[in-house]
Structures are given as structure tokens and as C-alpha cells.
């Protein structure tokens with residue numbers, strides 16, 4: 312197991328610009344508290360991510376303890392038994408000793424989310440552990456991960472603030488991680504932000520969007536700003552359209568109750584896809600300081616003009632309302648294509664097409680940047696297709712550029728082909744970290760670059776709230792589509808109207824080893 316101590320590289324805050332990093336020695340013991348430990352996210356994502364960090368040496372048993380907290384009355388062992396299967400999944404058998412050792416780092420505390428009793432008990436347990444480690448009071452670090460429905464965030468944050476804070480400021484800290492959906496519209500999100508903002512300062516709040524932890528999303532700034540190729544081309548003069556697409560080949564699967572309240576726009580588009588859009592469209596930040604990057608993202612969001620009704624297609628898959636937790640007359644979209652337009656010098660006139668759907672014919676997420684046609688087409692090859700750069704976020708991470716080349720052989724004819732950077736082939740033996748793993752490590756390191764700032768969130772809700780209110784009032788109706796299909800045909804028609812040219816007779820085949 313690689314040993315990684317707590318001497319970490321921490322990005323300095325505003326005032327230390329540009330660029331520089333400083334080394335901060337964080338020596339206090341670390342308590343990670345997973346609230347909602349009995350739930351779905353905790354078992355599927357949070358605990359496995361913590362395990363992987365532990366396995367790779369980023370969490371040391373001498374310095375870290377993990378507490379699960381929820382109302383369900385279970386023992387430490389019950390919790391361990393609930394999560395063990397998710398830790399072992401995808402883990403080689405040689406790691407079974409690590410699994411046992413990791414599980415011993417976890418204790419469970421049961422209590423409610425709005426009364427002091429449980430939180431006093433939780434504080435007592437954390438303090439006991441800190442004392443055991445001889446941690447100097449105030450130097451210890453407490454990370455609260457809210458794997459909970461947002462309805463309980465305000466009361467939970469109040470309880471943490473009143474009963475569970477790190478006791479003083481001797482280099483220690485208290486941070487909270489909150490999951491999406493952060494609000495349901497502009498007003499509710501602002502209300503939630505204000506409630507939490509009265510209790511914690513912005514540098515203590517980590518609004519997680521797990522798409523920001525995906526490898527190829529993290530690569531976007533490097534790709535755009537470290538390569539001469541792209542700098543002069545990345546604008547309205549050369550790019551005709553940008554698509555950011557999320558497809559899932561399964562339906563709401565046991566999460567129907569939650570999903571019906573939110574729908575695909577709040578579940579995927581307003582957060583995950585919009586965050587990706589920001590990174591594709593933003594200007595170059597003056598440095599890699601998290602605040603400087605987030606400043607640029609906010610500017611993009613604030614430049615988006617109101618969504619036009621005719622640039623939206625909504626769908627709902629057949630059979631969606633068969634779920635007993637979904638009302639028969641549900642108007643909730645499980646599919647949406649929405650065109651956003653950015654009113655600035657770089658992007659005026661370029662449609663940013665955000666598309667997301669459940670129960671479709673495939674599972675993938677990608678960014679597809681389509682370039683304009685070459686003027687003066689001497690090869691008469693225009694009909695074969697346009698240049699595209701495709702960034703495949705998942706599965707099979709890849710970046711490929713679709714381009715026209717000479718067909719090999721004696722004739723001078725042209726054909727569509729690609730320059731392909733397929734990660735599995737290029738980076739053999741390299742394990743790409745899970746998004747949650749990376750983001751939890753960032754919260755421990757105090758790096759907020761890949762988290763959503765309050766003003767970003769506000770600007771994101773400003774874009775979608777009018778449309779969402781229209782849908783909630785039943786003013787827009789989703790059209791039905793067949794599960795396993797591409798979604799409503801109207802979505803492809805909208806794409807065509809937006810100027811997207813489908814390439815026929817060419818398909819990218821991920822290379823095999």
C-alpha cells in the first residue's frame with residue numbers, strides 16, 4: 312500500500328495568485344462522518360470511494376476514523392455487512408485483508424436529523440476517538456458528508472453547527488459536503504443556500520457534482536488551454552454546434568419516487584451537463600486557482616440567454632408510470648433536449664445542445680463538437696461529414712477527432728476516419744479513479760475547484776427555472792417514446808434545425824487491445 316501522509320499540496324486562496332501552491336502540513340486526526348449511512352448513495356458510492364482512498368494509502372488507519380449516522384437502528388456490524396458487498400465488487404481478492412481492516416475503521420451512531428440527542432452522542436463518539444489519538448483539541452478535522460435528501464440539510468447543518476464542530480481553530484476544520492439536487496428551482500435553492508450560509512462559510516461548503524470528478528471532464532481545461540491546436544479554433548468562426556449528451560439504457564429503477572419529483576432536467580441537465588458546458592465554453596482563467604476557474608464558469612452561465620420554447624423537446628418513456636411510486640398522470644420528463652445559447656463574442660450563434668434521457672438504446676455520456684464545413688470543397692467530400700471532436704466521458708473514455716482522409720489505395724477518393732486517443736489502449740494498466748474518490752480527496756485537501764460555488768448554482772437555476780415552472784404547471788407535455796429507442800423523433804428534428812449534420816456511413820469503433 313502506497314503511503315501518503317498528511318503533508319499535502321494545498322492550493323492557496325485568493326491573494327496568492329497566480330498559480331502558486333503552498334505545502335500545508337495537516338497533522339490532526341480526521342473524522343469522516345457519513346450522514347444517511349443507511350441509504351443508497353452511501354453504500355453504492357460514498358463508502359466504496361472511501362475504501363478505495365484507504366486502499367491506495369490516501370486515508371491512513373492511524374489518522375482516520377469513519378462514522379456512519381442515520382435514524383435506522385442498526386449495529387456497527389450491521390452497517391459493515393450492508394456495505395461490504397459494494398466494497399468487494401470490482402476489487403481483486405488480494406484486497407480482502409484491506410476490506411476487513413477498512414471496516415474496522417467504521418462505527419455507527421443512530422439518531423434523528425433534527426434533535427440534539429443524536430448529534431450530542433455523535434460528537435461524544437468523535438471526541439472520544441480524537442482523544443484516543445491524542446489529537447490536540449482544535450487541530451482535528453471533521454468532514455460531514457450529507458448523503459441525505461435535501462429536505463433535511465437545514466436541520467442537519469444546524470445540528471452540526473450547534474453540537475459537532477471542531478472545537479477551535481488550531482489548524483483543524485469542519486467541512487460539509489452536500490449532494491445534489493440542491494433545491495428545486497431558483498427560490499428554493501437560494502433559500503437553502505441562505506440557510507446553510509448562515510451556519511457555514513462558503514469555504515466550508517462543498518456542493519458536489521460528481522460529473523466534475525470524471526477523468527475526461529477534468530481533462531477539459533488541459534485539452535483546451537494546453538494545446539495550440541484548439542486555441543484558435545474554439546469559437547463561433549469554426550464551431551457549428553456543441554452537443555453534450557447523457558444516455559442511460561435503464562429507467563428510474565427503484566428511484567421512481569425521487570425522480571418523479573425532479574425529472575431529467577433537474578436530475579442531469581441543470582447540474583451535470585451544465586457544468587460540462589461551462590468547462591467547454593468558459594474563457595481561459597487567469598490561473599488554476601479554484602476561485603479564478605469558478606469566476607469564469609459563472610460568467611458563462613450568466614451569458615446564457617432565456618431558453619426558447621421551440622428549442623426544447625421533452626419525452627417520457629412508455630411504462631414510466633407503471634412504477635407504483637409514480638402518479639399515473641405524471642408529467643415528468645425522463646428525456647429532454649434543450650438548446651442553450653451563449654450571448655458573448657466567442658459563442659454568439661452556436662447552439663449548445665444538452666440532451667439527456669433514461670431508458671434509451673445505450674448508456675453513454677459525451678461531448679460532440681461539430682465544426683463548420685471547409686470553404687471551397689475541391690474534393691467534393693462535404694457530404695461525407697464534418698470534422699468533429701468527440702470527448703467520450705463514459706463508458707470507454709476516449710477523445711477522437713473525426714476527419715476526412717484519402718481512402719488508402721490507388722484512387723484519389725476521400726473517406727471519414729479518426730485520430731483516436733482511447734484511454735484503455737493508450738494507458739494500459741492505469742486505473743481511472745471513480746469520480747467520488749477524487750472529489751472526497753479534494754474535500755480533505757480543501758480544494759474547491761471541482762465543486763459548485765453558490766453564485767454558480769444561482770446562475771444555473773436562473774437558466775432553467777422558467778422552463779421547469781412551465782413543466783410543473785403542465786404547460787409543456789412530454790411526448791412518449793419507446794424504452795430502448797433513441798428518444799422522441801422530435802429531438803432529432805430539433806438537432807437538424809439547429810444545424811447539426813449527422814455523418815452517415817461512418818461509425819467510431821473503440822479499439823480493442
Ligand SMILES: NC(=O)C1=CN([C@@H]2O[C@H](COP(=O)(O)OP(=O)(O)OC[C@H]3O[C@@H](n4cnc5c(N)ncnc54)[C@H](OP(=O)(O)O)[C@@H]3O)[C@@H](O)[C@H]2O)C=CC1
Pocket residue numbers: 347348349350351352353355381382383424457458459460461462463490491492
Ligand atoms: N443514490 C444515488 O445514486 C444518488 C443520490 N444522490 C443524492 O444523494 C442524496 C442521498 O441519496 P440516496 O442515498 O439515494 O437517498 P436515500 O433515499 O437512500 O436516503 C438516504 C438516507 O436518508 C434517510 N432518509 C430518507 N428519506 C428521508 C426523509 N424523508 N427524511 C429524513 N431522512 C430520510 C434514510 O436513512 P434513515 O431512515 O436510516 O435515517 C436513508 O437511508 C440525495 O440528495 C440524492 O439526491 C445524488 C446522486 C446519485
Ligand SMILES: O=C1O[C@H](COP(=O)(O)O)[C@@H](O)[C@H](O)[C@H]1O
Pocket residue numbers: 521559578579676
Ligand atoms: O446524479 C445522477 O447520476 C446518475 C448517473 O451517473 P453516472 O456517473 O453513472 O453517469 C443517474 O443515474 C442518476 O439518475 C442521477 O441522479
